[in-house]
Amino acid sequence: MVRTFTTDGEGRVRPTASARRRGRTKVTSSNPVAEEEPHQEVEEAQLDDVHNIEVDDSGVDGYPGGPIDTSVLKTYGDHVAGRLWNGEDRGELRIFNNGKKMKRVIIDHAEVQRLVEGSGLLPLLKCSYEMIDKGLISAFVERWHRDTNSFHLPIGEMTITMDDVWSLLHIPITGAFFTFTVFDRDQAxxxxxxxxxxxxxFAWTEFRVTNASHVRFSWLLDLYNQRCGEKRWVEAARAFLFCLVGCTLFTDKSANGVDVAYLECFRDLDSCGGYAWGTAALAYLYDNLCHASLHHIKTISSYLTLMQAWVYEHFPSLRTNSCKLKSKYKEELPRSIKWKPKRDKGQVIPFRQTLDIMTVDQVCWNPYVKHRYVWPFQDASLYRGWIRWGLKMYAHLPDRVLRQYGHVQSIPSLPCEIIGHSTTPNDMDVMFTQYAIHLVDPGPRVNDPSDCVDGYMEWFHAISHPYIIRQNPDTSRDTTSLPRVMQILNTLLNKQYITPEGIPLVNELMNLLIVENGVSRDWSNVETYKRKRNGGLRQTQ
Structure with a gap:
């Protein structure tokens, strides 16, 4: 969720109640919540296995495919997922990325390096990806919800947290937030x-080229080299850092430049290292994700290296054909450097399909365990409250993704409860500097990485829209023998004794049962048998 203290000329506003009603229809069926058991493994999962599940919510306001309970996703009415469910596919987003430009952003002088190190931003020089996979990014944007600032997946919520920024980029996540002013050209x-x-x-000549109070990266780098040649190290460092944050953390849709407003952050080079750069960048990423999740938006910017690296870390199956591991990587380096993206095919549909059949076992919930030995966890990562970029405030809600911290996921409180903590940017800054009293109590540690409390998945499927692809039932299918198939399957399962040779067949039948009944089977007490040498059966311990 977001709170904005400035007028947004791009239409990033919540839909009115009447707009939500116009886009809302009733959902009727016989089972209010239906999903796979979180620990169940289903071999050869197919899309229709998870989508042809009827949902009963007679008389309750909701949306086709969810959410049924609209108390959490209050702004779902204009979300891209709702249009996709109804067959309106906007395709892949246009991506703005400056990774290739970072090849020219180098430091050749020790005097400049010392000043840049003091800012806390030096690790960014090695982090940026030249190639951003627009299909991968687009698929995750379709699952981002601005009411919770998280991705909604079939297995629950996940999000990019302050801990992810700290581990992936190695830049500060605590300190002060900066407030910048958007200058007119005279001021700039x-x-x-x-x-x-x-x-x-000279400045005005550049503004006439950019037609805004922006300067081009090429202009900045030429100026940086000129100031280095003149040994004007402070001005050179400012130009370098100004270019660096424009190419990385605060990439915008101008594609080739940066707003002069960010230069103010480097007026005092001795104090700029006290800014919470990583947290501000996270708020800016949230801002862009919220905007891009609206159905009519076709583009996205921000530091997408951060988002793509987060996907690589948490979803091993998605990185199989998307990137390769750098053999020379060491844990002392930012984790984003561990991966080198391959050239993408630019298609969102394969990622969309993969996410729709994602299971808990395909997620790496806490990927930084080894990294902690050289880059320790920061308690501030459990801060629940407002973070901001400029005058836009976004809620950081770790209680919604406790499994990413190694703790059992509970049913979180409503996101709107955070509003009562503060009312102005200054109050929110005080709240953040006093983060120690706003930390989430994470509760018990997990035994299994995907552990959640009883009832969490039922609650989540009621308040969420966990699937993106709508599968039309095959009305031509012969179902005359289906009741007998289901009867046989239930008999086999209730016996709880199945030979290994029969497991693949039972899995196939189980998938069929899921489709028809909207329920899945608990396999925790099913025991397998092995054949004795004399042809009999013996129980496996």
């Missing part, structure tokens, strides 16, 4: 003159 020219030593007329 003065700032460039004061901080980079250029003339007003």
């Amino acid at each position: 020219a003065i700032v460039l003159s004061e901080l980079l030593g250029v003339s007003i007329s």
